[in-house]
Amino acid sequence: MRIVHFLSLLLSVLSVFAQKAKIHTVSTEAGIEVLVDNPEVIPVSVTFSYEFTNMKSSKGSAFTALVPAESKNINVATLMPTRKGKYSYKSSYNYFYGDLNNKEIDPDFAYLLPYETGASFKLSQGYLSSGTHSAKYALDFTMPINTTVVAARGGTVFKVIDEFDKTCYRPGCEDFNNVIRIYHEDGTIGEYAHINTNSALVKPGDQVKANQPIAKSGNIGYSSGPHLHFEVAVPTINGTKTIPTKFEISTNKQTELLTEGKYYRKK
Ligand SMILES: [Zn+2]
Numbered sequence: 518m519r520i521v522h523f524l525s526l527l528l529s530v531l532s533v534f535a536q537k538a539k540i541h542t543v544s545t546e547a548g549i550e551v552l553v554d555n556p557e558v559i560p561v562s563v564t565f566s567y568e569f570t571n572m573k574s575s576k577g578s579a580f581t582a583l584v585p586a587e588s589k590n591i592n593v594a595t596l597m598p599t600r601k602g603k604y605s606y607k608s609s610y611n612y613f614y615g616d617l618n619n620k621e622i623d624p625d626f627a628y629l630l631p632y633e634t635g636a637s638f639k640l641s642q643g644y645l646s647s648g649t650h651s652a653k654y655a656l657d658f659t660m661p662i663n664t665t666v667v668a669a670r671g672g673t674v675f676k677v678i679d680e681f682d683k684t685c686y687r688p689g690c691e692d693f694n695n696v697i698r699i700y701h702e703d704g705t706i707g708e709y710a711h712i713n714t715n716s717a718l719v720k721p722g723d724q725v726k727a728n729q730p731i732a733k734s735g736n737i738g739y740s741s742g743p744h745l746h747f748e749v750a751v752p753t754i755n756g757t758k759t760i761p762t763k764f765e766i767s768t769n770k771q772t773e774l775l776t777e778g779k780y781y782r783k784k
Pocket residue numbers: 642649650655656657745746747
């Protein structure tokens with residue numbers, strides 16, 4: 518079989534995604550090898566869906582591949598003709614930060630309050646509250662602009678947006694949120710939102726420890742007043758899904774879910 522003939526029959530685009538991961542193919546004796554490059558600093562999941570004509574894949578027509586951080590030419594499948602004559606395929610891909618099939622999440626991990634020791638702030642919106650968190654496990658701490666925000670948990674910083682400078686309180690304005698996202702050891706993702714313009718103290722690829730300052734708080738994006746929005750999420754096929762997390766708020770190592778309306782002083 519002359520593999521080189523395949524290439525003229527390909528219907529797919531060989532490089533995809535608005536984001537940085539890239540899919541490409543190479544022909545070998547075994548068939549068409551599907552390869553992924555992931556320049557991101559954390560793992561990514563790529564979902565593949567194929568329509569084959571006289572072809573098959575070593576992984577079936579729909580599968581998900583987990584691609585390690587900062588990797589190149591990761592072989593995720595081999596496409597092969599099933600008979601002589603014409604063969605072709607159409608493909609579509611989707612790309613997600615983190616592991617879609619993660620089973621390692623630790624529901625009892627002790628998060629730290631995301632501000633400095635001695636500071637006390639009100640939890641103005643708690644989980645699933647009636648405001649902008651009605652369908653979200655997210656927390657809003659009311660705090661003055663330029664309060665130091667610290668990592669609630671260590672991990673790898675993979676997204677930093679701090680160039681926005683406007684505030685507007687209506688749906689759609691979340692597109693102008695300044696955020697920092699940190700990938701945790703158990704595959705969950707922490708998000709710190711509405712940070713002040715040009716206030717980030719970390720950059721993508723940085724490893725941060727819990728309690729390390731990462732930014733100054735602000736009132737940027739979809740925000741009704743100065744506060745820090747914090748949430749932890751996991752990737753799903755339909756986008757990220759927020760999850761509840763427990764905090765260590767006293768010195769006796771007890772953890773608890775936070776209650777809306779209460780002030781929390783960091784010990
Ligand atoms: Zn919020």
